[in-house]
Amino acid sequence: MIFRQLFEPISSTFTYILACEETGQAILVDPVLPAWQRDLEVLQALELQLAITLDTHVHADHITAASRLRRETGSTIAHPAVDALTCVDRPVREDEPLLLGSVRLDPLYTPGHTDGHHAYLLGERVLTGDALLIDGCGRTDFQGGDAATLYHSIHDKLFVLPGETLVYPAHDYEGRRVSSIAQEKQRNPRLGGGKPMQVFVDIMDDMDLPYPKFIDYALPGNRACGVCPDDIPEHLHEYCERASNSRQG
Numbered sequence: 001m002i003f004r005q006l007f008e009p010i011s012s013t014f015t016y017i018l019a020c021e022e023t024g025q026a027i028l029v030d031p032v033l034p035a036w037q038r039d040l041e042v043l044q045a046l047e048l049q050l051a052i053t054l055d056t057h058v059h060a061d062h063i064t065a066a067s068r069l070r071r072e073t074g075s076t077i078a079h080p081a082v083d084a085l086t087c088v089d090r091p092v093r094e095d096e097p098l099l100l101g102s103v104r105l106d107p108l109y110t111p112g113h114t115d116g117h118h119a120y121l122l123g124e125r126v127l128t129g130d131a132l133l134i135d136g137c138g139r140t141d142f143q144g145g146d147a148a149t150l151y152h153s154i155h156d157k158l159f160v161l162p163g164e165t166l167v168y169p170a171h172d173y174e175g176r177r178v179s180s181i182a183q184e185k186q187r188n189p190r191l192g193g194g195k196p197m198q199v200f201v202d203i204m205d206d207m208d209l210p211y212p213k214f215i216d217y218a219l220p221g222n223r224a225c226g227v228c229p230d231d232i233p234e235h236l237h238e239y240c241e242r243a244s245n246s247r248q249g
């Protein structure tokens with residue numbers, strides 16, 4: 001399998017390329033709208049064709065490039081079935097592996113950051129989305145989030161994986177790229193070292209995070225698989241396509 005980790009700096013999002021070497025078919029996980037051309041350029045340089053875009057959840061901090069990429073390449077939009085988005089071509093569910101040539105991806109239902117969140121297991125790697133981050137986790141105060149639910153998702157679906165499984169998160173804000181299940185179990189400051197659930201819930205309750213600045217635009221945009229709402233204020237325009245991009249194609 002071909003595996004690449006790409007970084008989008010506006011929302012500090014990692015997009016992942018997973019591809020079959022024999023067929024040249026590729027999956028993009030969590031592509032970000034302003035970076036859609038970059039993603040296609042990387043695929044082209046690797047001589048890969050985009051077959052599927054797949055999101056881990058309905059994002060609040062950026063807009064998915066799924067629709068734009070479908071329009072440009074004819075790719076199929078895959079997304080957790082539980083979110084019931086009408087724009088999705090291929091609903092994904094736990095216990096139903098996504099297969100593309102030699103690539104096998106096993107969805108793991110991991111609610112708690114959002115109520116529909118899925119992580120994706122790829123053999124010795126796991127794409128943890130916003131459920132488990134390096135030394136952290138996604139917030140649990142919006143989108144049906146719940147700290148106790150997230151604790152159980154991480155313990156029951158992720159911490160049961162072999163310790164050497166590599167953890168590839170959907171974000172990092174401090175320049176880190178990869179961790180492992182063993183490392184997070186041992187030293188994640190919110191969940192590691194065998195912290196009981198109530199300690200985690202108290203940590204999450206006490207975080208006092210600011211209101212997410214893009215959420216009011218990102219949620220309707222992402223429930224439509226990546227439409228930039230018309231009313232986005234000037235200072236948030238960088239989260240959508242640049243004007244030069246929207247005139248192309």
Ligand SMILES: [Fe+2]
Nearest residue numbers: 059060130138
């Ligand atoms: Fe998120």
